[in-house]
Amino acid sequence: MSQEKIITIYDIAEKLSLSPSTISRGLQNHAAVNAVTKKKIFDTANEMGYRFNTFARNLRSRKTNTIGVIVPRLNSYFISAMLAGIEKELNGSGYNMLISQSLELQEKEAEYAETMMHNRVDGLIVALAANTTSLDHFQPFFKHHIPLLFADRGIAGNEYTKVVIDNFRAGYEAAFHLAEQGCTRIAHITGNTIRDVYSERRDGYQQALKDKGLSFDESLVFETDLTEISTMKVMNRILKMEVLPDGLFVSNDFCAAIGLKTLKQAGLRIPEDIAIVGFNNDATSRITEPALSTVNYPGQEMGEVVARRLINQLNASNPSEPETLVLKSELIVRSSSLKGGV
Amino acid sequence: MSQEKIITIYDIAEKLSLSPSTISRGLQNHAAVNAVTKKKIFDTANEMGYRFNTFARNLRSRKTNTIGVIVPRLNSYFISAMLAGIEKELNGSGYNMLISQSLELQEKEAEYAETMMHNRVDGLIVALAANTTSLDHFQPFFKHHIPLLFADRGIAGNEYTKVVIDNFRAGYEAAFHLAEQGCTRIAHITGNTIRDVYSERRDGYQQALKDKGLSFDESLVFETDLTEISTMKVMNRILKMEVLPDGLFVSNDFCAAIGLKTLKQAGLRIPEDIAIVGFNNDATSRITEPALSTVNYPGQEMGEVVARRLINQLNASNPSEPETLVLKSELIVRSSSLKGGV
């Protein structure tokens, strides 16, 4: 009990008067090892408190069975759902998961990418930080042909494999729906439009206005960091407007919920005075009163899909082409945007 | 670009006509290496696309700089806040973080503990699964003197180091507050009471009733898995009672929010007919109307503290005694429990 010696296959070999290779094979359930011998090996291993050394194996096999994951932040409803999905798939397939959060900073993202590299991850899953503009920090991965997949937040173009939703369409549908409900002045709160998830939603919103013959008013679009504080500030600005908007599309449920509550407290009726649509279908969206219309955004599924795609790629014999997997998202209409009329 | 050879210190050594040892030392910024040589080494390393192999180092040094983290689930507001705290501290100190989720199952927890063992984590942080009753699966860690710290959900007693809040007191305060507000029939919804976090809150609640001279009614305590569905079921049972409760203490903000909304929809006024207190101070608690009274539960801080404690323990020369770190939690009174009286 006191100070445990570290047991290796050599120790087992010695005790059983066998060779280390036989032990190694036995522990791997190698076909060419006598069943009796195998049993003896396993028993002795347990008895001696043997635990095999993944590092020695990794060193030897040049594989780590570890996948790196870099996300903007861990404490987000959407991200944690995605991580849950990734974890499920990876661990189900015998992979480990090394996680870092970039805190929305390209600088940290780069730093962690390097760490992942040093840790010889077999593959990398990334959701880009808000301010990431260049992928230079991922060059080593491309160079060494280590699969790098983007989850949700990738970069425009078809150069890389990514799993996303059709943000343009989602934004379009949200705004279109508000217009259908009779809204003519639809405001939009979005995140950092460096990230295509946000710019595309905004573009979709803009296109919907156009298609519905509504004028686009730049001053009704608010680019923020999607925090509670920023949202409150935007609300104050909105409430001071001479002509209030009659619709609001927010790229994030939590902020939409904050907005909804703030507007109500200011005496406005939701949806009669201002109809609201959020984004993500967070648990929060079912808590607000009225319940929040939102875009269902399949976080867990996205995680599962990206992880499975990565695993397939790792198992594939020939290199796979970059691919963009688009998951289904859909507008969920609840009371916050349902004005009586059509 | 095409197929990159993996560069080792031998390659650099050869190119510079130096010995591998010098390269190794140079790359580590060893004092006893000529500055000029060092520079040459670094430059050549970059130029050749060298990336050092953590596994070889780990194998040699018998340390991995990796900490394992096993949590019940990733997609929980509280857990992800805690993880964010852990990640911050660990990565700040040069540690990596290997994460698994037990999905509240002891069986999976055991499986992952083994994986962590094989990966030779330097330490382990665990929040126990709902149904974990035995710690047998962690025996290897104890045996090999690998620090195992519990975060939030540990096990009773002083045998292990853990970071927690005073759940008894928190539960006591919540129930006491409701009683102070004039509630005399206070219901309680709790999680699996195998976990002390839940049983202690319930005990605190019970003690508060006693101290306020209220009778304890077993049928007003609902042990659930704290999901939305279970909460709805409990609400239905409550609404069917002949005498409704006039207070409700829920061990989880999300469920409290669901409950609050359901009761309101059934025509009850909050807090006049039923006053409610939740737990966690989730973002959700500020969204409900009325805003939810709750117990502030410092998830991120808890993560930071447990990680820091672990790092200290790893750096300490002498073994450290088990210790229970109790973080401050406090009742936050908002409108959902503030009856006019008193």
Place this chain on the structure above:
DNA sequence: TTGTACGCGTTATCAT
């Protein structure tokens, strides 16, 4: 079916 011998990439030790 089992054993021998070497390599994986690094670092520690001892020597120069």
Place this chain on the structure above:
DNA sequence: ATGATAACGCGTACAA
């Protein structure tokens, strides 16, 4: 300040 050598623990080609 630098070099030579062994060792970390395992896997595998080849031999027996």
